[in-house]
Amino acid sequence: MGTRLLTVLPFFLLLGFWTSLGAQQQDWTSLHSEVLGLLVDVKIYGAGSNRSEKPIVYLTDGKKLLDNGAMDTILDLTRKGMIPEATYVLVSTINRASEKDLRxxxxFCNPDxxxxxxxxLIPFSEAKHGGLRTPSERSLVGISFGGLNAAYFSAMTDLFGNYALLSPVTYPCKDVIADISFSASKELKIVLxxxxxxxxxxxxELEGIYxxxxxxxxxxxxxxxHDFENWNGQWKHVLGFLLTK
Structure with a gap:
């Protein structure tokens, strides 16, 4: 049953331990994808303690989120104990060589x-951070067209047990509602x-079908x-819901 909340509104390099924020930050890593035939930049933060078995949250549009203050907000909420500890994997859509945005x-419902x-991505990221998680310990967050991507993933894979679709825009993929309707996915936790x-x-439409x-x-x-000021005000609720068992 849904609830409605009305609000106003060889690669990794450890750069350091942010004691004031309780976060381990790693530099952007260029992960060569044979599936996509290009490099994908990934950045990982461990928010909270050094515990390796924390749940893991994947954020698409990772560079834009970082540049617009999302991780500052998330790390501050973690430090204050307002959301559970987690490891965050920021996945960039920007090709560093060409500076082209590939979002x-x-x-757009891309099986590749x-x-x-x-x-x-998941085997690479989680091997260094406590090993593979179960679906209930793994979340995917997407904004705007990234919400469309999350909707598609929710229908087509059982890797994630938790999703956040922030201001999802689904029109570029006409089949996604049908994909969700006929999906075998069960017992997902979803923030819209x-x-x-x-x-x-x-x-x-998504709320009805879910x-x-x-x-x-x-x-x-x-x-x-439809902007980062709006989305950055939602992290406490979004991550509290996804990360609390």
Whole structure:
């Protein structure tokens, strides 16, 4: 049953231990993907203690989230004990060599991008951070078209038990609602969010289909817009919901 909350609104290099934020930060790593035929930049943060078996959260649009303060907010919430500890994997859509943004190529219901996560990114990331997680210990967060990608993943893979679709926009992939309808995925935890003049009609459709599948939902409605100020105000609820058993 959904709840509605009204709010206003050889590679890794350890750079250091941020004692004030309780975070281990690693530099951007260029992961060569044979599936995609290109390099994908990945950055990992351990928020909280040094415990290696923490749940893990994958964030697409990772560079944009970082550049717009998302990790500052997440780390501060973790330090204050307002959200559970977790490891965060930021996955960039920006090709560093060409500076081209590949988010449309990645996010529009792309089976190769899903296979990249399944066979390359997840094994690579989790091998260094406590080993492979169970689906219930693994979350995927996407914003805007990244929410479309998360919706597609929720239908097509059982790797993730938890999803956040922040202001999802689904029109580029006409089949995603049907994919969810006929999916074998069960017992997912899903956050959906929308702001004023944002993605209401997409959220309403997704909420209806996820409810019909019996998943556990939390829907956030804000007075914000389709922007990072809006999304950065949602992390406490989003991550608290996804990471609390």
């Amino acid at each position: 449309n190529q990645f996010f 991008y899903l296979r990249f996560f399944e066979t390359e 969010s929308t702001g004023k003049n944002d993605a209401e009609r997409y959220v309403d 409810k019909s599948k019996g998943h556990t939902l939390s829907t956030i409605e804000t007075n914000g817009q």
